[in-house]
Amino acid sequence: MPTITNIEDLRKIYERRTPRMFYDYAESGSWTEQTFRENTSDFSQIRLKQRVAVDMSGRSTKSQMIGEDVAMPVALAPVGLTGMQSADGEIKAARAAEKFGVPYTLSTMSICSIEDVAAHTTKPFWFQVYTLKDDDFMRRLFERAHTANCSAIVVTVDLQVLGQRHKDLKNGLSAPPKLTAKSIANMMTKIPWGLEMLGTKRRSFGNIVGHAKGVSDPSSLSTWTSEAFDPALNWDRIAQFKQWWGGKVIVKGIMDPEDARRAADVGADAIVVSNHGGRQLDGAVSSIRMLPSIVEAVGKDVEIHLDSGIRSGQDVLKALALGAKSTYIGRAYTYGLGAMGQAGVTKALEVIHKELDVTMALCGETDVKNLGPHNLYVPKGYD
Ligand code: FNR
Numbered sequence: 207m208p209t210i211t212n213i214e215d216l217r218k219i220y221e222r223r224t225p226r227m228f229y230d231y232a233e234s235g236s237w238t239e240q241t242f243r244e245n246t247s248d249f250s251q252i253r254l255k256q257r258v259a260v261d262m263s264g265r266s267t268k269s270q271m272i273g274e275d276v277a278m279p280v281a282l283a284p285v286g287l288t289g290m291q292s293a294d295g296e297i298k299a300a301r302a303a304e305k306f307g308v309p310y311t312l313s314t315m316s317i318c319s320i321e322d323v324a325a326h327t328t329k330p331f332w333f334q335v336y337t338l339k340d341d342d343f344m345r346r347l348f349e350r351a352h353t354a355n356c357s358a359i360v361v362t363v364d365l366q367v368l369g370q371r372h373k374d375l376k377n378g379l380s381a382p383p384k385l386t387a388k389s390i391a392n393m394m395t396k397i398p399w400g401l402e403m404l405g406t407k408r409r410s411f412g413n414i415v416g417h418a419k420g421v422s423d424p425s426s427l428s429t430w431t432s433e434a435f436d437p438a439l440n441w442d443r444i445a446q447f448k449q450w451w452g453g454k455v456i457v458k459g460i461m462d463p464e465d466a467r468r469a470a471d472v473g474a475d476a477i478v479v480s481n482h483g484g485r486q487l488d489g490a491v492s493s494i495r496m497l498p499s500i501v502e503a504v505g506k507d508v509e510i511h512l513d514s515g516i517r518s519g520q521d522v523l524k525a526l527a528l529g530a531k532s533t534y535i536g537r538a539y540t541y542g543l544g545a546m547g548q549a550g551v552t553k554a555l556e557v558i559h560k561e562l563d564v565t566m567a568l569c570g571e572t573d574v575k576n577l578g579p580h581n582l583y584v585p586k587g588y589d
Contacts, residue, residue, distance in 0.1 A: 210553055212561075213517045213538045220291075220544035225393045227377040228290045232540045235484035236369030241492065242484025245515030248492040252524045253583040257570025267562055267574045271532045272358055272454050272475050272509060277307030278559050279532035279574060280522055282539050282551075283483075283513050284334035284360060284458075286427070289317025289409070290381050291544040293402040297326045299543055302551035304329045306559075311360050311534070314347070315427070317381060319412030324354035334360040334458070335447070336431075337439040347413065348450050358475070359451050362482075364459025366439050368431045369486035380426040382409040445472040456511070459486075461496050463503035466510075476509035476531075483514050483536050494525060501529030519561025523569070526577040 210216060221229055235242025267278040282303050288295035296318035303310035304327050311332040312323050323331060333351040338344050351359060383389050393400055403409060414424050414434075423429045436443075448455045457469040458478035469477045479497050481490045493514040501510055512525045513534035525533050538558065542550030566574060569581045 210557070212557055213541060213554060216538075216541040216545045216550060216554055216557075219546070220541040220550075223396060223399055224291060224544045225383070225389070225396050225399060227379055227383055227389060227392070228287065229544070230373040230377055231287060231371075231379055232285070232291070232537055232544075234371055234373045235488060236371050236486060237488035239484065239488065241481055241488050241490050245481065245484050245492045245494070246517060248494050249515055249517075249521045249524055252494070252528075254520070254523070254527075254565070254569055255581055255583045256568060260570040260572075262567040262570075262572060265563055265567060265572045267559060267566070269532060269574055271309060271511070272456065274309065274357065275307070276309065276532070278522075278562060279526060279530075280516075280555070280558055280562075281309040281332075281511075281532065281534045282311055283534035283536040284311040284313035284362070285536050285540055286313045286315030287317060287381055288313070288540065288543065289406075289412075290383075290403075291540055292399075292547045292550075293406040294318055294322075294408055295543050295547075296323050298548035299539060299551050300327045300331055302539075302548050302555065303331075306552065306555045308555065312356075314413055315411060315430075317408050317410065317412055320347075320350045320354045320356070322408065322412055330355050330357035332356060332358045332360050332456070334362055336362055336365060337436045337443060337447075338434050339436045340434065344447075345450060348447075350413075351451075358454035358456055359447070360456040360458050360478070361444060361447055362458045363439065363444065363469075364461070364480070364482050364486050365431070366435060366437045368428060368435075369482070369488065371485060374427065378426075379428075381411060382425065384425075441468050441472050444469070444474075448473050458513075460500065461487075461490060461493065463499050466500045466504045466508070470504045470508040474508055476511050477504070478534065479510060479512045479514075479530065480534075481514050494521075494528065497525065497528045497530060505529055516558075519558045519563070520565050522558060522562050523565050523577060523581070526574065527579060527581040529579075 269279040300310040333356040454475045456476045457474040460477045512530040542554035
């Protein structure tokens, strides 16, 4: 095993270990993948300000998200099909997050169910919901999340229709995978992954299989989304979810100041500035580029989180300096999970924590809560 020093190391191991269909599912964006690429490259356009001769002892990355204490302002984003990256992947990721002291968000499209994750963890996790046409089913999902003691729901609002992901279409993505000569041949070369999968019964969508009304084939992601997702989502519906749930609601997928205002007005406890990791509207700007205008519009009224493109602690610091209270990682922990299971998710969190801590120190800061625009270098003409 090579020495792992950064998230890219985990991605390389993950790529070697995982069947193409599931690797491509994570490591891709929609259409031309322009937004997917710019989510990361735009972070590298931002420059930090070095400060020296500041007492760097006693540093803290501790913070809060929606009133919950977190070891660092980085949560695990909802990621569908996590349990196909590693057997029982959602349980492994949730356990790693719990041990580290950061929130875990379980996707509607998970392999392990809400109950599976609750049975294997001790702290509350968050549950992500998509808006489905079937209200009864949605209310049942909320009830299940309540029973599982989830402390918040994350309502994802940027997927009324699915952004076309060419790789998934070409691979015929489904869970469990459809057995074709190509998929069998590929899976045969991924022996440790295959053995792990044989050892678990959790190989299809745990939250929706057996519940979804009028959906012909929940095993296929694109069929499920086009049949079950509600294209008629509006702000009244989001307000209704808040009422049904009765607890903390995070609205995920905001990329416009006016939408941010609407989300604050319907009572969101936090919003996530996110373009779904470049998987929905290709050609949208990166979320880090959009962040300042959203902070300006609603920063005083609602807690602002950000995801899409975070691959390092430096990226986390830049998002916080630009006004996000906290961040999420999606692919960064998925790489870890696919590479090394639970230990890989822990490794991803450790890498990001270390980078955040050291970068903070080199910027002359000792507390993550004090980061701000003063930590960023603003060019004065020459460059
Ligand atoms: C996602 N994302 C996502 N979001 C969501 O609300 N529900 C979901 O089921 C999924 N599924 C999903 C699968 C995979 C493989 C990825 C990579 C992403 C989006 C996710 O929550 C988050 O917004 C992005 O992952 C953030 O971008 P980075 O950190 O992956 O660049």
